[in-house]
Amino acid sequence: MHRYDPQARISIALKITIVNQFYPPDISPTARLAASLAEHRAALDDRVTVIGGQGYLGSGQSHARICPKQNVDEQKVSWRSETESDSNIHVxxxxxxxxxxxxxxxxCLDYFAFYFLACLTIARLPKQDVVVCMTTPPLIAGAGILHKLIHRTTRVILWNMDCYPEVAERSGIIRSGGLIDRLWKWMNLVIGSQLDHVVCLDDAMQQIINARPRADQIPKSVIPNWEPLAEFPLREVKHIEKQVxxxxxxxxxxxxxxxxxxxxMLSAARLLLEKESSIRFxxxxxxxxxxxxxxxxKDERLTNITFMGYVSTRELRDIQSQSHCALITLKDSMLGCMSPSKLHASLAMGLPIVYLGPAGSSVDETISHFGCGVSLRNGDVNGFVSAMETLAKSPHLQQRYSDAARRSFESNYCDQKNLKSFDAVINATAVISDRLEISRDAA
Structure with a gap:
């Protein structure tokens, strides 16, 4: 794993493009992260371009933009896209x-449309210093590589949110060793050979990336996802704790x-109902x-589960403020393929974490390191029920887990810390690009 000085800065404003299908007002975690990085780099006087889609907005509700700074002017351009300008951010x-x-x-219909239009858009952009590609849709880093083929000194960073085709293969969507699987891995190899850096979310994810052919030639860093510290002021979290x-x-x-x-979880809900417990989900x-x-x-009449579907960010914060702990699950086969993003907001709210999944994930390691909850393995229904009954009866234990959760957020999962780590990667990668350009000019 490569580590860079977080204080490193280069002397000129960079031209940076971020590519991801989702961007605010879409409420997905990757949309929020893309906006956070874009706004942060724009505040450093970089010229930031975002190539994003129109999103789904959850259940069709309207949601406000995240951190809107100015009114956004929109104009219709070709292929039915929209262009927005917000300070130093051009969307x-x-x-x-x-x-x-x-x-x-x-x-796939949405994916293919976004692939095609993203490639057209990025090919028309002036030379960028750094292109940061996320993984929605999978293989969209190919758009960054296309820009690099046109402008050879552009550097491309893959911000790896999920590992494909491993997710599709392990969930049974595609057959392991089949035609689609082999083609996907070949495309990963082609794209990977042109990447300048890969940002992974945890150590387990980095192990999967390292296992790919020739992956040892690509610099990598582990930077966990984050939530904005300003959206979770400690005084408000402490006030909420007293009102639960x-x-x-x-x-x-x-x-x-x-x-x-x-x-x-569903089996535990049934067992708790049979025991006439007041614990609810x-x-x-x-x-x-x-x-x-x-x-x-519905079939099992699990009346202790309230299913609310998609909610706005504000509604979610209200629900979190009325909850005593957060449940996070991960299939054993998905270890390293993804890193549950719900962890970070839960920690920010000071919610104790209850984890059902494999050991070695980012959630399991956070609980082990900070003591902010309970880590259990999949299938351990009795252990889950016992842990919840113990936690429900112990306000002191709830408070201890809550304090530890907040400490872990501030030290490992907030924007003020992790954006600095991302700055180090971007700046060091851009310095490599700048040196290459100087050497070409000298030649």
Whole structure:
């Protein structure tokens, strides 16, 4: 793993492009992260371009932009995209069919539209110093490589949110060793050979990247995702802690996709009902498994589970403030393939973490290091129920976990710390680009 001096800065403003299908007002975690990085670099006087889609906005509700600084002027441009200018940030919002995530076909329609228009857009941009590509859609780093082929001194950073094709392969969407799998891995090899840096979210993810052919030739860093410290003032979190009332509430918020396992949670809810426990669950968000979860809740009459679906950020904060702990799940097969983003806001709110998943994940290591909750393995229903009953009966233990959760957020998962780490990667990569340009000019 490469480490850079967080204080490193270069003397000129950089031209930076961030590529991700989601960008505010979409409420997805990657949209918020892309906006956070864009606004931070713009505040450093860099000229930031964002290539993003129109998003889904959760359940169709309207949500405000994250951290809007000025009124945004919009104008229609070719291929039905929109261009927005906000201070030093220039956003190309590309048209997509908005087919949604109901099936793989619907998802691929949006992906292919975004691929095509993103490549057209980035090819028309003037030379960028650094292009930061996320992984929605998968392989979108190819757009950054296209710009690098046109402008050879551009540097490309892959901000790896999920590992593909490993996610698709391990969730059964594609066959391991099949044609799609082999083609995907070949494209990873081609794109990877042109990358200048890879940012992974945790050590387990870096191990998967390192296992790929020729991956040892690519510099890598581990930078966890984050939440803005300013959105979670400590005084408000402390005020909320004093107001949380019974019954003991376990919150699951966020994605219910292929990477998460809900069998133990639903079985535990059934067992708690049979024991006439007052412990209850609240679920927000959605995903490929959400309809099956709702059907099971209905069929088994799990009245201690409230399923709320997608909610706005403000609504989620209200729900978090009324919850006693946060539940995070991860399938064993997904270790390293993804890193649950719901961890960071939960820690920021001072919520104790209850984890059901494999050892060695970022969540498991955070709990082990900071003592901010309970880490259990998938399938341990009795252990889960016992841990929740113990926690529900012990306000002192809840407070201890809560204080540790907040400490871990401030030291490891807030923007003020992790954006500096990202600055070090961008600046060091841009310095390499600058030196290459000087050497070419000298030649």
């Amino acid at each position: 190309h919002r590309l048209w997509t069919p908005k087919s949604g995530k109901r099936t793989l076909v619907h998802r 009332q019974p019954p003991f509430t376990i919150l699951y918020s966020g994605n219910m996709g292929h990477g998460h396992c809900f069998t133990a 609240v679920m927000t968000g959605g995903g490929i498994q959400s309809s099956k979860i709702q059907q099971r809740i």
